[in-house]
Amino acid sequence: MLGLKRIAIGTSRENVAFLSRACTPYRAAAFEGQEKVEVVAGGRRLVAALNLVDDPAILPPDCLGLSQEAFSRFGLPEGTIVRLDHPHPPRSRDALQAKIEGRELDGDGYRAIIDDIAHHRYGKVEVAAFLVGCGAFMTTAETLALTRAMADVGERLEWPGAPLVVDKHCIGGIPGNRTSMIVVPIVAAHGLPMPKTSSRAITSPAGTADTMEVLANVEVGLDHMREIVAAVKGCLVWGGHVKLSPADDVLIAVERPLNIDTREQMVASILSKKKAAGSTHLVIDMPVGPSAKLRSAADAARLRKLFEHVGDAIGLNLRVTLSDGSQPVGRGIGPVLEARDVMAVLENSPTAPEDLRERSLSLAGRILEFDPALRGGAGMARARDLLESGAAMKAMRRIMELQGPPPRIATLGALQREVVADHDGRVATIDCYRLARIARLAGAPFDPGAGIDLLKKVGDPVQAGEPLYRIHAEREVEFRFACGLAAEASGYHVNGNNGNGSASALGDIH
Amino acid sequence: MLGLKRIAIGTSRENVAFLSRACTPYRAAAFEGQEKVEVVAGGRRLVAALNLVDDPAILPPDCLGLSQEAFSRFGLPEGTIVRLDHPHPPRSRDALQAKIEGRELDGDGYRAIIDDIAHHRYGKVEVAAFLVGCGAFMTTAETLALTRAMADVGERLEWPGAPLVVDKHCIGGIPGNRTSMIVVPIVAAHGLPMPKTSSRAITSPAGTADTMEVLANVEVGLDHMREIVAAVKGCLVWGGHVKLSPADDVLIAVERPLNIDTREQMVASILSKKKAAGSTHLVIDMPVGPSAKLRSAADAARLRKLFEHVGDAIGLNLRVTLSDGSQPVGRGIGPVLEARDVMAVLENSPTAPEDLRERSLSLAGRILEFDPALRGGAGMARARDLLESGAAMKAMRRIMELQGPPPRIATLGALQREVVADHDGRVATIDCYRLARIARLAGAPFDPGAGIDLLKKVGDPVQAGEPLYRIHAEREVEFRFACGLAAEASGYHVNGNNGNGSASALGDIH
Structure with missing residues (x-):
């Protein structure tokens, strides 16, 4: 009864539908109380927030518009005849209600909620309510259930034939802490598989993917990624092509502006992604300092226990290391400047920032000790050998070559x-x-x-x-x-x- | 640097700004992490969620668009040169954070939050976070602080020369419970001032304003309302012209879809509006029943205590009455059908629904007993006299006449x-x-x-x-x-x- 129209407006992660106030088949006001509609066509249903349009140049009265993201999620061509329905409550509605009211949820509850979030059946308001409800009260068992639900809803990577797949993760907050780009080539040079997927920065000045993109292409598909890891053991690619934890992407988009950064959400977010990425062994770097995410050793100890508990339960061999979070690491902050520091370390340049080098060696050493063939306590020395001998630099050059050249030549801002x-x-x-x-x-x-x-x-x-x-x-x-x-x-x-x-x-x- | 443009899209209560992805003075992506921008011109600042536009027919690259609501709030003409800034956190940011983290807030905290909400400096996500945080933990002292803050941020009505200004409120949930339209004329006929402002339905099939609009105009300005009350003691108008509790309008828009209906929010919402409307004496009707908002006498008792505590503290003389909430009241549900029932009661028709009549008489009797001149216990009999003598009907006719004819003739759906x-x-x-x-x-x-x-x-x-x-x-x-x-x-x-x-x-x- 309405023709589908793509509206060239991006509305971030929320589905938005547009309806003309002059629409006759439907009365827009009738949908206003609930602020949402369900768009129905050809067996597909999409729940969207409703915006009303008064300008026929934006949307004719006999059309139903969808924002860019909603249109591509709905997946039907323009002109498709659609009808509107009052929105059916998402399957997880009762579980969400229970969490808002401060009750404990079981695994089914978290699975239902995470499934609805990952499939964009929640608006931002419901996501915020879920996050604040979790922040108000959440048991360790619930953190585990949430982690499992988040890992299960996305894609899973497997690395057949590799008994160990290692990874590292820093909980963030310290500018310039670009150790992954040094750790991966060291570990790869040693021969342990470390298929690193990284994010782009959301609110920080650089993510590992942003900095690596100064040196090489990071938008690598899954098959290509497997080839690179088969050839050189390591890679440093953007994780966005692999939907490891699609619910997490939605949660993060709401957490950031609200400044919600609970231990439970952090653990579930990080460990669900590592599990889905097929990691078996993981080192977590937790910087502690007065302007870091963790302010005290006591804070760090509590977070560490939670990481260990959930990691054990989902079968991740996990080690937590504390590091100095009192100031930025290295000298550069921002992709080009951080890439400069990273390359100086790998090149064993005398001007390389010592703190970045030593932190990277320490982390790489911890990871290398996952290797049963390596003598206990020998990891750091092995890492230093691989760096100083140029083996790590060689591995990095090979990774850059296999990932391909960067999309553009980035130079320091003038x-x-x-x-x-x-x-x-x-x-x-x-x-x-x-x-x-x-x-x-x-x-x-x-x-x-x-x-x-x-x-x-x-x-x-x-x-x-x-x-x-x-x-x-x-x-x-x-x-x-x-x-x-x-x-x-x-x-x-x-x-x-x-x-x-x-x-x-x-x-x-x- | 950008020209202001009104975009004919209604985005409900949230401010939305539109920026072209092809915009050159600003890089849209730079604002994306925070999802918000601050629009600045001529000393005015408006915080808005950011949508990105790819269609120059909707928004040229050198323009900054604002949704209908945001444009009218900003208050500057199209073509005004505006600039964008990174959003300054709202003044209440720390208080919101504390509430999200489950801490108790003082009066200053609530004042800051309610001021930001009333002035649309929160997005829906922040509002949801505030509501869920309050739902998770809120003391009685906080409920009082919230009520005061909500009453203080809006307009205040005063009724000079009237020592008593009475009102009634039903907590809702029972279809057909249209007692106000019978109580007001009875009380007015007795001579007590009862300037009733009512809402339109948000998620229910009729509010008092919707039903009254079948019989008379309800969109009455404040001056006209005063004239009507001076002439006939009572009125039944839509409250939307008077911004008694602007923060509540924002809160309700987020509460409804989330199905948040906490006792604390209900008490603050109702009592802040009554206080701001200048009421001195108030009867609250609480229906109890298996499909009502209150399911048990124990629920009702807790809510009643909270109403009494906050009412006393803000100087409202308040009486709570419980009523049967086991089924709809009267026969009609919906404006025309409910208006029919109301008029049958006022006309003393033999077919008038007895339950609607008796509930109305009971409530009117309670209100009349606020009159010091009336003998204790005599309220109900006095109310019945005024109804059966036709005095109430006469008062209702006079109210309808002074408010003016309804905007359209409404008839029963065919x-x-x-x-x-x-x-x-x-x-x-x-x-x-x-x-x-x-x-x-x-x-x-x-x-x-x-x-x-x-x-x-x-x-x-x-x-x-x-x-x-x-x-x-x-x-x-x-x-x-x-x-x-x-x-x-x-x-x-x-x-x-x-x-x-x-x-x-x-x-x-x-």
Whole structure:
């Protein structure tokens, strides 16, 4: 009764349907109380939020519009005759209601909810309600049930013939902590399979996929990925082509703006993806520091127990390591600058950031010790050998070659400004969150050459007027955003003659 | 740098901004992580969710579009030069975070949150998070703080010279419970001021405003409302012109689809509006029944205590009465049918539904006893006098006359079908929720002539083939929706020879 029309509007992850207020077969207002409709055609049903349209140039009265994402999910061509129905409640409605009311759910409850979320049958409001309900009350058994449900709803990778498939994951929050790009070539050079899929940054200035894309193509399909791993044991690709945990993508999109970052969601998110990716052995890096996600050893211990409990229950051999999360790692923040640091380490350059190298070696050593053939405690030394001998660099070159050239040549942003100390002293603290925000505003990761180059780290002496870091940007608007934020507060705290002043100033534009 | 453009799309209560993916001054992707932007021009700032547009016919690349609601809230003409900023977190961000994490908030916290909600600085996701956080944990002191914050953020009505301003409120859920339209004229005839503002239905088949609109104009401005109350003591108008609790409108829009109906939110919602409307004395009707909002006397007692606690603290003289919520009240469900029942009671017609009359007299009696001049216990008799003498009918005629004629002549929907019993027996139960759903699908309240006419009530004997109720609709699509739902389950349970069968059948179309 209505003709289907694709509306060229992207509405993020939420399905949106458009109906003309002048529509005659249906009265838009009748659907308004519930704010949702079910679009029906050819045995398919799609639940969508309803927006009403008054402009026939956007949508004629005899059409039903779907947003870009909803249209492609519905999967029928324009012009298809569709009808509208009042939305049937999702199958998991009772389970969601129970979670909102603070009750404990069993495995069936989580399976139903995660299935509806993964198939976009929840709106953002229901997703938010689920997350807050989980945050308010969630047992360890529930965290396990959620992890299983999230791993089961997506695709599963298998690596036949490989008794060990290793992986590492950092819980995040520390800019420049790009260890995966050093760990993978070391572990691959040793001969353990490490098929690493990484995400692009969502709210941080760079994800591993963004930084790797400065050096090589990362949009690699599953078959190609298998070939690369068969040839060289490791890869560093973007995980977006493989829907390992489709529910997690939806949850994250709502968690971020709400700043929800519960231990339970984190464990379920990370472990469901690793399980679905076919990993058997996993090292988790948990940085602890005053501006990191984990502020204290006590916080870290609780999270570690939860990781271990769920990891054991789903059959992942899992080791948690704590690391220093008191300041950014390396010197660069942003894809081009981080790739520079990574390559300096792999090339054994004398200017390579030592903290990035040592953290990478430590993590690689832990992973290598999963190898039964390696003597206990020998992992770190083996990792150092593989790095210093150039074997890791060779493996990296091979991975880059097999993944193919990067989609574009990324160079450092030409717009730059130094942020300088305004008094003599010593760098006392660097706020990770603040620097990530500034780098992000500068354009990273969308402009890969944007970011921050750290010229001083914690403990370094500085003189008034000496630069603390340099902001790089590719574009005017972003450059101004970033400099504006840095001018409000640099993120550096310099102890010195001037008391506890954190003050700093913007230098001239170069 | 971008020209402002109004996009003729209604996005309900959420502000939505549209940006072309081809936009050059701003890179849309840079705003995507946070999913929101702040639109800035002439000292005004508006936070909006961001949708990306690929069709220059909807939005040229050098423009920034705003949805209908967002455009009118921003308040600047099309073509205004605007710029985009990364959104500043709302002032209440820390308080929201604390509530999400299950902590107790003080008055400042609630004031900050309610101020941001009322001014549309929250998206639906934040509103949902707030509601679920409150549902998970909320003290009585917090309920009071929330009520005060909600009352303070809106407009306040004052009724100078009236020592008593009375009101009544039913917590809802029982179709046909249209007592206000009988209580107001009785109380007005007695001489107590009762300036009743009512809502339109959101998810029910009729609100008092919808039913009153069958008889008179209800879209009355504040000055006109004062004149009517000065002349005749009472009125029955739509509350939408007076923003008594603007935050509540936003909260309700998210509560309904999530089916959140906590005691705390209900108390804050109702009492904040009554306080803001200048009421001094209030009777609250709480129907209790198996398909009502309150299922047991224990539920009712808890809710009653909370109403009394908060009512006392904000200076409302409040009485709670329990009533029978086991079945719909009167015979009609839907605006035209309910208006018919109301007028039959006011006209003292022998066919008037007795349950509607007696409930109304009981409530009116309670309200009249707020009058210090009336002897204790004499309220109900006084109410009956005013009804039976025709004084109430006279007051109602005067109210209708002063409010003006209805915007259109509403008549009973011509499409009709009877739902009949399929075995002999006696009506055991009627599901209030089910009948409300059927009436709603039939088109009520948008088609005022749509609804359900109940031909049998609980306890009535029925024979197989005898009609239980009649569905009325104005339009084909809605008629089929309603008949389809009734065919799945009628909502009637008839005990009889046929065991416990609730079965019934659809009769012929008349």
